Amino acid sequence: DTAVSQTPKYLVTQMGNDKSIKCEQNLGHDTMYWYKQDSKKFLKIMFSYNNKELIINETVPNRFSPKSPDKAHLNLHINSLELGDSAVYFCASSQAGQGYEKLFFGSGTQLSVL
């Protein structure tokens, strides 16, 4: 069983479209994250949710909206996609207080905006 699963793995779309990436974790963790990795492999935190509540919202355009229907899911919706949104998006989860050595990552979603 995959601990943190993201779908889809690849997403190719046109500029201006709206798309969603889904993330689910089966580890019973209470905190989930979205990271963005650019073409230079720089991994940057976007959002963090703890028990379905937003606790980190880095400088990310309003076109990005995370949604956490329950503790096991954190989806990322992107409106009006732009060329600069092309990147690999990683979902991750951890349990508050247990340290980041127990931070588990999904395998990433490669988003290509044409």
Next chain:
Amino acid sequence: SQELEQSPQSLIVQEGKNLTINCTSSKTLYGLYWYKQKYGEGLIFLMMLQKGGEEKSHEKITAKLDEKKQQSSLHITASQPSHAGIYLCGADSGAGTALIFGKGTTLSVSS
């Protein structure tokens, strides 16, 4: 805000050679984490260092944190093709928020 600088940005070594990757923080580190990323996959946790002067080893990989807790190094002995990937250092800023990462070091090992 805290920043992590990694060097070198990329590295190509011959199989069997030793190598070192460095990570420097703009602030004192409360916890320093090393992760490895293989192409097309997520990050895998390698090691975590918290105390100044701490050193940890796992198989052929050794990580160290300096006494001032602002610099860490990752040393691989007798590199193998299986060591190839992107190595990222991550820092816990201490605010209980999220890990921030350096820009990664891409390692290629030629046989």
